[in-house]
Amino acid sequence: MKCRPRRTVPATLTALVVLAACVLIAVVAIQLIIGQSPLFGYRAVTDTLHSTHWSDTTTLIAGGAIALLGLLLLVAALLPGKPTVLPLTGDLDAGITRRSLRRDLQNTASSVDGVSRANLKLRRRTIVARIRTDRTNTAGLTDAVRAALDRRLDQVTPLIRPAVKIQLRATRNAP
Numbered sequence: 377m378k379c380r381p382r383r384t385v386p387a388t389l390t391a392l393v394v395l396a397a398c399v400l401i402a403v404v405a406i407q408l409i410i411g412q413s414p415l416f417g418y419r420a421v422t423d424t425l426h427s428t429h430w431s432d433t434t435t436l437i438a439g440g441a442i443a444l445l446g447l448l449l450l451v452a453a454l455l456p457g458k459p460t461v462l463p464l465t466g467d468l469d470a471g472i473t474r475r476s477l478r479r480d481l482q483n484t485a486s487s488v489d490g491v492s493r494a495n496l497k498l499r500r501r502t503i504v505a506r507i508r509t510d511r512t513n514t515a516g517l518t519d520a521v522r523a524a525l526d527r528r529l530d531q532v533t534p535l536i537r538p539a540v541k542i543q544l545r546a547t548r549n550a551p
Contacts, residue, residue, distance in 0.1 A: 386452040458500065463535040472532065474498055481505075484528040488521050490514075492547070501536070506543045518542045 400415075407414040428435055461471040478498045485494035485505050493508040507521055525540050 383452055383457075386449050390449065465533045465535050472534070477532065477534070480532070481525055481528060484524050485521050488517070488524050490517050491521065494521075498538070501538055502541055503538045504541045504543065506545070508545050508547060510547055512546065514544055514546050518544050 404414040404416065430436075458474065461473055462477060464470040464472060478496050481498075481503060482494050482496045485491060485496065485507060490509050490511050491507050492510050495506045497504045497506075503525065505521060505525065507517070509517060511517065521542055521544075522540055529537060529540075
């Protein structure tokens with residue numbers, strides 16, 4: 377199970393552009409049906425398009441912008457994002473969300489004696505734990521945090537076990 381994030385931003389932008397075009401066409405069609413003069417006429421659009429040349433600067437810029445937008449949408453659709461649900465070993469459909477795993481490991485690191493604050497970043501293959509302590513003697517604290525995180529990862533059993541990196545910062549310096 378590797379649930380990937382939905383591509384909401386590209387899908388929303390595409391839907392808004394298509395919706396705007398449909399609304400514009402519908403407004404012009406309704407204006408023609410009720411006998412009003414439309415926002416733009418068919419003849420005006422065709423005359424503008426017939427008088428425009430492929431070598432014009434505005435045509436080249438508009439074509440390049442549309443091609444770039446299409447390429448960006450294609451890249452956004454093809455590149456995989458970070459999985460929202462990380463698979464666990466064992467059952468086929470077992471998984472844990474990235475947010476839940478990060479909060480669980482952050483609570484585990486914060487519960488270690490001597491840790492005043494813990495902040496975790498869950499990356500693709502690593503977990504970076506930034507630990508703050510009020511102790512002046514920090515000997516063994518990184519090992520204790522690493523051991524606690526390893527024990528918790530053994531209990532959770534992710535399919536791909538991330539490496540744990542600890543960054544310790546003491547708020548007080550030893551005299």
